[in-house]
Amino acid sequence: MPLTMTQDVTQAAQEAAGLLTDLLGEDEGVSPLSARGRRRVRIDQLLRAEARIDAALELIALRLPRWSLRRLAYDDGEWHCALSQQREMPDWLDLCAEATHSDLSLAILHAAVEAQGLEPKPAPGSGRHAADPDLGTLLCCDNF
Secondary structure, eight states, X not given: OOOOHHHHHHHHHHHHHHHHHHHXXXXXXXXXXXXXXXXXXXXXXXXXXXXXXXXXXXXXXXXXXXXXXXXXXXXXXXXXXXXXXXXXXXXXXXXXXXXXXSSHHHHHHHHHHHHHHHSOOBOTTOSSBTTOGGGOOOOOOOOO
């Protein structure tokens, strides 16, 4: 028996909510007054309001702050989503996280999962990412 439009939307909503919850993870000890805590509260509110697309974009801002939406297109019944760390760079030079799905929120979330897999892993023995922008730039200051 084929799914009706209502059943398909309900199934996509349940899948998106589950994926959002998995990607959010646990932030124990995060104050609801902090910026991170406020974003988590906003995502919960958006999920209750069934604003899955906004919740997915808010999740990217929370969990993947270096990534942003590069391309969103609808073609032949599928949404194509690409996330990028450097949107101004040409497509063929940039490392993009791409995904497709018939539901827009799920296309964005699947791209977020792929982007999470492309994030640099922390160096052994340190709590920071190898490509953390807070580390600054190393300069050679020798006077020759």
